[in-house]
Amino acid sequence: MKDKLLHYAFRYGAVVVIIGVIAFFSFRLPYFFTYDNFSDILGSITIVTFVAIGVTLSLVVDGFDLSVGSTVSLTTVGAASLMIWYQQPVYVVIIVSLLAGALIGLLNALLIVKLRIPDLLATLAVMYIVGGLHKTYAQGYNIYNHMEFPDGTKAPGEMSAAFLQLGQGKWLGIPISAILLLIAVAAVHIFLTRTKYGRQMYVTGGNEEAARLSGIKVKKVRTLAYVASGVFAAIGGILYASRVGSGQIDAGSPLLMESVAAVFVGFSVFGAGKPNVIGTFIGSVLIGVLVNGLTMMNMQYFTHDIIKGTVLVLALAVTFYVLNRSKA
Numbered sequence: 592m593k594d595k596l597l598h599y600a601f602r603y604g605a606v607v608v609i610i611g612v613i614a615f616f617s618f619r620l621p622y623f624f625t626y627d628n629f630s631d632i633l634g635s636i637t638i639v640t641f642v643a644i645g646v647t648l649s650l651v652v653d654g655f656d657l658s659v660g661s662t663v664s665l666t667t668v669g670a671a672s673l674m675i676w677y678q679q680p681v682y683v684v685i686i687v688s689l690l691a692g693a694l695i696g697l698l699n700a701l702l703i704v705k706l707r708i709p710d711l712l713a714t715l716a717v718m719y720i721v722g723g724l725h726k727t728y729a730q731g732y733n734i735y736n737h738m739e740f741p742d743g744t745k746a747p748g749e750m751s752a753a754f755l756q757l758g759q760g761k762w763l764g765i766p767i768s769a770i771l772l773l774i775a776v777a778a779v780h781i782f783l784t785r786t787k788y789g790r791q792m793y794v795t796g797g798n799e800e801a802a803r804l805s806g807i808k809v810k811k812v813r814t815l816a817y818v819a820s821g822v823f824a825a826i827g828g829i830l831y832a833s834r835v836g837s838g839q840i841d842a843g844s845p846l847l848m849e850s851v852a853a854v855f856v857g858f859s860v861f862g863a864g865k866p867n868v869i870g871t872f873i874g875s876v877l878i879g880v881l882v883n884g885l886t887m888m889n890m891q892y893f894t895h896d897i898i899k900g901t902v903l904v905l906a907l908a909v910t911f912y913v914l915n916r917s918k919a
Contacts, residue, residue, distance in 0.1 A: 605860045605870070608902070609877050616884035623887060626764065634766030636879035638663075638827045638834070641772065642843075643850035643871045644779055645823030649710070650854060650866035651783065652816040653796040654703065657714040659824040659850065661721035662695050663843030666828025668725045671734040671750065671838025678748040685829060692825025695721055696818035703817065704810045726840055734838035750836050758833030768830050772872075775823075779868045792816060793865070852903045853878055877902065 617624035642659050649656035666688040673679040673687060695717065702713035732738070736749035760767040783789035795802040795812045803809050824843075831842050856877060857870025878899055885895055 603861070605856055605873055605877060608905075609873065609880060612877070612880050612884065616880070616887070620884065620887050623884060628883065630761075630764050630766065630769070632876070632879045632883045633769040633772075635883065636875040637766065637768040637772045638830050639846050639849045639853065639878075640872060640875040641775065641823050641827040641830065642846050643853040643875060644775060644868055645820035645827075646850050646854050647857070647866045647868055647871045648779070648792070648816045648823070649820045651792045651796050652813045653799065654710040654813065654816065655714065656699060656817060656820045656824075657711060657847065658695060658699060658717040658721060659820060659827075660843035660845075660847030661718045661725070662692055662821055662824035663828040663831060663846055664840060665695070665721050665725040665843075666691055666825040667832045667842045668729045668734060668838040668840055670754075670829055670832040672729065674750050674754065675734055675736060675738065675746045675748045675838075681751050681754045684751075684754065688825050688829050689822055692821040692823075692828070693818050694821070695824075696821025697814070699821070700814035700817040704813050729838065729840050731840065733840055735836070750832075754833055755836055756833075758830045758835075768834070771830075775826075776868055776872045783868060788812075788815075796866075849878060849899075852899060855907055856903060858907075 613624070622628060642663060645659050646656055669691055670684050670688045673684045674681075679687075699714050699717055702708045702717070703710050706713075708716075730741075734746075736746075738746045740746070756767060757771075758766075758768055762770060783792065791802070791807045791812050794805070795807060795809045799809050802812075827846065828843065832838055835842075853874035854866060854871050856874030857867060857872070858864060860867070860870035860873045881898055881902065882895055885898065
């Protein structure tokens with residue numbers, strides 16, 4: 592009986608918690624269970640979920656990318672500066688930002704795959720390097736329309752209206768960024784579960800030596816995982832700049848831990864027991880629903896972290912307890 596309860600908690604616990612949380616807030620808050628509010632929740636989780644997808648891909652190959660937060664900050668500042676300082680068109684802004692994310696991923700892969708520095712240490716070092724670079728580039732200032740420089744001159748440009756649509760626009764009441772997110776989640780899920788390359792990533796993460804002996808080019812697979820992680824973090828940065836209409840130098844700092852929480856909550860979704868993008872998305876939804884409901888209840892912002900941490904602990908406790916029992 593106890594094992595059955597644990598099994599069901601492992602497979603459906605996160606989904607049951609989401610339904611329970613929605614039911615609780617719907618009962619307490621008359622405007623919670625509305626189309627507009629759920630649309631807002633979906634829009635609010637897009638940035639952190641894009642970042643979390645990148646973390647998920649690094650975890651699939653048994654790595655861990657700590658540099659995603661600083662990548663978000665770099666691309667946010669970079670995108671804003673290209674438009675406001677240098678008046679570049681939107682397609683240039685997006686391409687340069689994505690390339691920046693890919694280059695950070697390549698740097699991570701170089702340190703981890705070639706120099707064999709442990710993932711956590713390598714990405715921690717890159718996190719500090721990238722964080723210092725973007726602050727140096729922006730000279731410690733946030734970047735906004737026609738900002739004034741220390742010498743008294745003003746920046747010539749402003750954020751493009753087309754660019755702002757990515758983070759602020761809606762289609763049929765649904766944020767455009769949320770539509771992009773749903774497409775990305777579906778595409779990555781299909782890639783990981785239905786393609787040879789996706790399965791190779793899981794095999795590499797499960798047992799690198801066995802993967803190598805079976806002919807998989809594990810170095811290439813791990814490199815691509817880190818490049819993809821950087822690119823998804825860059826997409827998060829682009830959407831962040833688009834949503835707030837400026838370049839915030841510390842934009843990515845809080846996103847790292849939220850994305851990691853979403854990924855680990857996702858481990859337990861439908862009993863996966865491993866990093867998976869559908870679970871990551873559901874983990875983000877759970878956190879988004881909690882934050883939205885607590886905000887509507889006028890709970891103080893610092894209580895949000897306590898509740899998010901408690902949910903994460905519960906998810907991890909059930910997940911790893913069941914996994915360890917199954918291995919015993």
